[in-house]
Amino acid sequence: MTLPDSVSRRRALAGAATLSSWLAAVANAQTKSRPAGLRIGLIGCPAKDSPRAGLLRNAAHFLSQTQMAVTAVWDSDPSRAAAVAAHSPITPVDRFDKLIGRVDGVLISDPRALAWHPQLAAPYLKAGIPVWIDGPLAPSMASAHAMLDASARGKAALMAGTIEEFFPTTRILRGKANDLAPITAAMVAVSTLGRPHDRWAGVESVNALCAIFGTSAVKANRIGASAKDSAYAITFEYRGLNGERPIHIVAQGMRRGADRLWARLYGTDMTDQNHILSDDAEVDWLNSFLPAALAMQQMFQTGKAPEDSATLLAKTKLYLASCRSSLIPDGKEFPVADLSDAWTLENAHAGYLPEKLV
């Protein structure tokens, strides 16, 4: 399959027989057209039929339209990495730490890998290679602190985020929140490609809330964490958005039916709402994926992360607190301050990283 240098996402998707052949084609195209671009190492390759495949297809695609190119991949399942590399100049490596010397930046993007984010990022941070994590930073606050310490020691930029934080609509909503201030309540919906009962899934909502309203939430509550759930709802009690008065902000994540991002904000006398659609592929691409890709590129080029460590820690804590809250039997709100550094998110993918490699 031959793709033009300027890849049309729709054409590429339509022409690709399998994910691996499509990724390979994109890699060929980007390598031919931009040999001098930033070399990206990708940790985590999707299974062809994975719910995450769509998102990662987009991830590969947005890379192809920037100055970045995936040049090496690793996956705990070698067949996945081999499939991605089969018809392209992408090099599969057999250990997660063997991307050193081959890449200018590392993208970790795999829900199965959350428990091992610290181990996966460590060699690169130590080597001064910037690391961008798609999703939550770490499974515990203790490991989050350790990762940021490693980042500081290695003078390597570290970022963990999701695309929602970089939507133009998110920026617009942040402006509206200022216009309507004091904010008295808000409701936000995001689409989630992961399974709602996968703990990883809630991070899109948490990050969207943090990007719009900041990280001053003091209580968390999450419902919708079982295999039967088609959606989840995360509630935060915020302080500081309405003077001293606490307010509630709720986010729902849905696999289908939501716009990419929808939000309704309440001020004292006015309401306002905005959304970004996801039913037009090109609109979705331009508004949803490209902004995050450009932020990533900027970090890899400048070595400066888009968020400071305090913000990264704060949003990680809110994400973990929302997960912790779903375990409270009586369903009450969980005080964020009660989250201990040691509390660790249950690892739903034991065995992802073979013990001998850790």
Place this chain on the structure above:
Amino acid sequence: MDGAKLKRIGVLGTEDDNPYTSHIYAQWAPLMNPPKDTVRRTGMLITHVWDKDRAVAEKFARLYGIPNVVERFDQMVGEVDGVIQSGYKASFWASELVRPYVEAKMPVYIDRPGAYSLARIRSLTDLAAKHDCPLMVSNNHENSGTVDLLKARVDALGPLTGMFADSLTDREMRFFSMHCIHGWFMIYPLLVGKVRRVRTFMADDSYPSPLSLMECENSDGSRFAAVLMRHRNVHRGYVKLFGRDASYEGTVYPPAHYQLKRTLSKQELVRDAKESWQYLLTNFSLPAMSKFELAIETRRMPQTYAQIVEKVQVFLAMHKSLLDGGAAVDLDRLDPQWTSPNPYPGYFPDGYFARG
């Protein structure tokens, strides 16, 4: 319309002339007994009125040209075609007030919440079923055109994946059963048979804005959350539905003067408020009365007895959770005897409804 053909309505309690606490006083009565030179919009006419305070009933009767003020609450049996029970103070005793009319098979409309315990609402609906009496426990919101539109669309959305709604709040949480219930009644037609577990959080006691989260289940077994936020009176209600195949939204009664508040002059605000009130009567208050009129005409109820019970049950679960600090309440575990606090204890003295 020929006056002889109008359906005769009896009013069970008027209480005061605050349009927000007594819907019958300022919202529904003008639609049934319109002032001179005003277009008649219903086929109903209030012919009888009772209130615990006779002077209040007489004032109401003078205002709306009602010929009969009765002494006892049960003295309208056989005299009217249907009765409406409304008002804050007597709401706790609604089932006692309407009992004689239910037993007489006379159509009854109870302005929310209907009952303050599961046992009481079951008792009332059982009695109504026994006597084949049309019963409505309702409010303006759920009968609005907006909710009808949403109801018509909800099946086309596929299994629901989420819902956001808001409605007005109240400054005092002792009135949770009167005001904060509005939003729930508004969205109930969209969630019939779906709610399984409820929790209500309150962030700020000094400015109450309780937030209710409902864990719901579609008929295909998939689950989703419905969120009901109570907020300042920016509008009467808002609903956003998310389904597997599409999303849809609607606003219940969005008067222009609220939306444009910041840009209107004081004079414009006064004028707009008057126009807005007429808009409220015809677009917000009328549909509920029209549906009651239809129930009298056809003796068919817009909601079944079981649905009325379910609707009250969820309200009770919401209130119980609020009082329990946000602890979740499973609907099927709600104690039938658990009673939502009476906002006006002692309004009717003990033994008032005892039968001789």
